[in-house]
Amino acid sequence: MLSVEALRIRYGEVEAVRRVDLAVDSGEIIALVGANGAGKSSTLGAIAGLVPAVSGKVVFDGVDITGLAPEAIARKGVSLVPEGRRIFAGLTVADNLRLGGAMHLPAVEARVREEEMLELFPVLRRYHRVKGGNLSGGEQQMLAIARALMGKPRMVLLDEPSLGLAPQLIDTVFDLIAELRRSGLTILLVEQNVALALEVADRAIVLANGEVVLSGTAKELATSDLVRQAYLGA
Amino acid sequence: MIAQQIINAVSLGGVYALLALGLAIVFSIVGLINFAHGELMTLSGYALLAALVFGLPFPAAVLVAVSCGALAAVAMERVAFRPMRGASVTSLLLTSFAVSSLLKVVFQNGISARPQPVAMPGWMTGAFSFGDFTIGVGPSISIVVSALALIALELFLRRTVTGTAMRAAAEDFNVVRLMGIPASRIIATAFLLSGLLAGLAAMLWVAQRASVDPLMGFTPVLKAFIAAVVGGLGSLPGAVAGGFLLGIIEVLLQATLPAAVAPYRDAIVLSGVIAVLLVRPQGLIPAVRVQRS
Numbered sequence: 001m002l003s004v005e006a007l008r009i010r011y012g013e014v015e016a017v018r019r020v021d022l023a024v025d026s027g028e029i030i031a032l033v034g035a036n037g038a039g040k041s042s043t044l045g046a047i048a049g050l051v052p053a054v055s056g057k058v059v060f061d062g063v064d065i066t067g068l069a070p071e072a073i074a075r076k077g078v079s080l081v082p083e084g085r086r087i088f089a090g091l092t093v094a095d096n097l098r099l100g101g102a103m104h105l106p107a108v109e110a111r112v113r114e115e116e117m118l119e120l121f122p123v124l125r126r127y128h129r130v131k132g133g134n135l136s137g138g139e140q141q142m143l144a145i146a147r148a149l150m151g152k153p154r155m156v157l158l159d160e161p162s163l164g165l166a167p168q169l170i171d172t173v174f175d176l177i178a179e180l181r182r183s184g185l186t187i188l189l190v191e192q193n194v195a196l197a198l199e200v201a202d203r204a205i206v207l208a209n210g211e212v213v214l215s216g217t218a219k220e221l222a223t224s225d226l227v228r229q230a231y232l233g234a
Numbered sequence: 235m236i237a238q239q240i241i242n243a244v245s246l247g248g249v250y251a252l253l254a255l256g257l258a259i260v261f262s263i264v265g266l267i268n269f270a271h272g273e274l275m276t277l278s279g280y281a282l283l284a285a286l287v288f289g290l291p292f293p294a295a296v297l298v299a300v301s302c303g304a305l306a307a308v309a310m311e312r313v314a315f316r317p318m319r320g321a322s323v324t325s326l327l328l329t330s331f332a333v334s335s336l337l338k339v340v341f342q343n344g345i346s347a348r349p350q351p352v353a354m355p356g357w358m359t360g361a362f363s364f365g366d367f368t369i370g371v372g373p374s375i376s377i378v379v380s381a382l383a384l385i386a387l388e389l390f391l392r393r394t395v396t397g398t399a400m401r402a403a404a405e406d407f408n409v410v411r412l413m414g415i416p417a418s419r420i421i422a423t424a425f426l427l428s429g430l431l432a433g434l435a436a437m438l439w440v441a442q443r444a445s446v447d448p449l450m451g452f453t454p455v456l457k458a459f460i461a462a463v464v465g466g467l468g469s470l471p472g473a474v475a476g477g478f479l480l481g482i483i484e485v486l487l488q489a490t491l492p493a494a495v496a497p498y499r500d501a502i503v504l505s506g507v508i509a510v511l512l513v514r515p516q517g518l519i520p521a522v523r524v525q526r527s
Contacts, residue, residue, distance in 0.1 A: 050408055074414035086409045088402040090522045095398050102395045103414035133522075151414060 001026045001186055002047070002078070002155060007056035009042045009210075016042040018210040020056075024155070029177070029187040031201035031218065033194045033231065038207040040190040041083055044157045047188070048080035049073040060155070075103060079153035083160045083190075085144040089133030093124050096132050096143055100150030110150070117146040120176075138169035145176070155186040162193050174200050194231035198222045206231075237367040239489045245373035245438075247481025248380025252435040253458030254465065254473035255387065256428035262404035262468040262521060263424045265323055267459070269330040270310060272451025273337035274429050278303035278436035279446035280345060283352050292355050300433035307429025308422055316421075341448035349447035352440055359444075376438045383434055384474060387427065391470075396423055404468065405522060457484075464510050466517025475518050480507075 002024040009017040017039040024030045032040050045051030047058050049070035058066045065073050074080075088096050097117060101110040118125040121142045127135060132143060141161055148156055158177070162170040170193070178200050181187060191197035198204055198218045206214040206227065214226060221227045253271065260268050281302035285295035314333045318326055360371045391397035396419070403410045403420045411417050432451075439454060440446060458473075461480045465472025483506065487499050495502075510518070 048412060050412070069417070070408065070411040071414050071416045074412055080412050082409060082412065086406055088405050088409070090405055091398065091402055095402075098395065099399055099402055099410070099413050099415065102399070147413070 001061060002188070003057075003059045004043070004047065005057045005059070007043060007046055007058070008054045009039070009046055009051055010054050016210055017046070020207065020210070020212055022205055022212070022215075024186060024188055026186055027181075027184050028202040029181050029189055029200060031197035031204040032188065032190045032207060033192070033197050033204055034207035035230075036192070039210040040207055041159055043207070044080060044159050044188065044190055047073075048078065048157060050080070071103075074151070074153075077152075077154035078157065079148040079151060079155070080157040081144050081148045081159060081161065083163065085137075085140045087132040087135075087140050087143050087147065090131060092129050092131055093127050093135070093143060094129060096147050097124070097150050100147035101152075104151030104153075113150055113152065117150060120149075121146050138165050138172070141165060141169075141173055142176075145173075149180075153185075155188070156180070158187060158189045158191075160190055160192060162191060162196065170196065194227065195222075198227075238369060239485060241369055241373045241377065243482040243485035244478070245376040245380075245481075246485055247478035248377055249435050249438050249454065249477075250458050250461045250481045251474045251477030252380055252383060252431045252438075253455055254461040254477040255384075255470060256431040256435075257455075257458055257462045258465075258468055258470050258473035259400075259424050259431075260428045261462070262470070263400065263407065264315070264319075264326075264421055266315065266326040266330060267467075268428070269327070269455075270314075270334040270337065271428065271432055271458070272455035273334050273341075274303050274307050274310070274432035275436040275439065275451035275455065276341060276446065276448060277306050277337070278433040279352070279440050279450055280341065280350075282437065282440060283350055283446055286353055296437055299437060300430060303433025303436060304426050304429035307425040307432065310429075311421060311425040315425075316418075338448050345448070347448060349445040351445050354441055354444050358441055372441050376441070379434060379438060383431065387431075390427075396420075400424060460504070460507055464507055464517060466520040469517060469519050469521035472517050472519035472521065479518075 004020055004022045007017055007020040020039065020043050022030065032043065034040055042051055046053045049068050049072070053066060056066070057064060060076055060078055063076070065076060097114050098110070101113055105113055123139050123142060124146055127139065132140065135143060161173050161177070165173065174196055177187065177189065189197060189201060198221055201218045203216065204218050204221045205212055206221065214221065214224065257268060257271055260266055278299045282295055282299035285298040290298065310333060314329055315326065318329050358372050358375065361368050362371065363369070391401055399410055399415050399420055400423060407417070410420065435454065439450070457480060458477060461476035462473045464479065465474070465476030480503065483503055484499065487502060491499060
């Protein structure tokens with residue numbers, strides 16, 4: 001469904017991504033793991049069109065989307081939930097959700113979709129008229145995911161959904177990710193919490209210094225010596 | 235006399251508020267302080283003059299003039315600012331100075347450097363009185379128009395998808411694009427609104443003076459810029475508060491200062507601005523803005 005070929009990203013003199021190749025099939029969860037600064041978020045940013053690639057190619061559904069504007073990529077059905085949630089703090093939960101669906105669905109369908117989201121995230125119904133900035137970190141993460149799902153994307157890019165959340169909330173978020181997967185959504189997940197990521201993913205790719213150092217099924221990686229020593233502390 | 239002064243003060247404040255809002259809307263979304271905003275005002279003034287000379291009835295002429303301001307703002311973005319998208323704040327600022335100077339020269343050489351009289355309808359210069367109070371028709375209309383424009387803008391920003399997207403874009407533009415909402419649409423709407431507000435402000439300004447000249451927009455937009463900074467640059471409620479505050483203080487000082495001190499009015503007002511910024515450097519009602527590299 002999505003393939004990234006020989007992606008290279010540079011910020012000025014700093015080479016953030018040297019070479020990343022990856023492929024995501026329809027309906028699977030791929031986890032992109034690695035240390036801070038390994039190039040995970042930059043890779044997601046390049047797929048979503050927020051970060052320009054120096055070279056390489058991003059193909060979604062057989063269409064080359066490299067270098068397209070973020071809004072064009074979003075309208076093809078790829079939705080990024082950015083790191084740090086980045087919900088609109090001054091807008092109500094309702095307005096945050098409405099913007100998520102505005103360009104993807106006609107008004108009537110958007111209302112139906114919003115109802116589905118409120119069903120999936122009851123906490124958002126409780127705070128429907130509250131400004132996003134007044135929600136807790138976990139609630140904001142729910143809102144960010146719901147906002148991304150509003151437009152019925154075909155693929156979701158999740159950037160560090162566990163960042164800054166209390167342990168029981170992290171479990172809630174990952175239960176949700178597993179549930180989304182069961183509903184057939186394709187997910188590319190960036191996560192520093194490697195153990196959790198490997199639990200929920202089908203396959204995983206390990207990045208270090210902007211390069212793919214290891215890839216395989218989640219089970220294989222969870223038992224590999226490299227991953228156990230470097231990331232799982234075993 | 236006091237009632238008349240209060241009406242004048244609120245009326246001038248309303249004009250400053252409309253102009254400051256136009257500057258704030260564009261700044262909140264593209265980070266540009268548009269110094270060519272005054273020329274949008276001037277252009278609307280000349281459009282009103284031209285429409286009246288061509289014999290259009292007054293309401294139609296006003297409609298044409300305000301539309302010209304709005305369209306000119308969109309054209310300005312398309313021609314001058316869009317190619318500069320992503321450029322530094324300084325480059326954008328210099329571009330807006332260039333557009334401003336260019337338009338001033340076009341007005342001076344293409345039309346005339348001297349003020350051109352605009353035939354305002356007689357009823358606008360009239361006054362009505364309740365007992366001891368005499369109130370000018372012009373300033374009263376000005377207050378009503380400003381109030382209606384503020385309400386309409388508020389409804390647009392709260393109730394429509396594009397308006398909501400604009401409030402969101404002022405916080406975090408990139409995430410709005412991640413929702414699939416085109417950047418160009420948001421930016422064009424911001425300029426359209428700023429042009430509409432400049433056009434309306436021009437009508438109110440010309441109505442008080444019955445003439446247009448190439449430098450017409452300079453002083454009011456400078457004041458509006460000060461108002462926007464006092465209110466909190468990029469904050470829309472701040473721009474409105476700053477505009478009214480500045481207009482009201484100016485008129486009240488004008489009315490109360492003794493003749494010997496009157497020439498120092500602007501100096502006194504600006505000292506007040508400095509005092510406000512010393513106490514509240516972010517302005518009266520600071521903008522909510524997520525700064526990201």
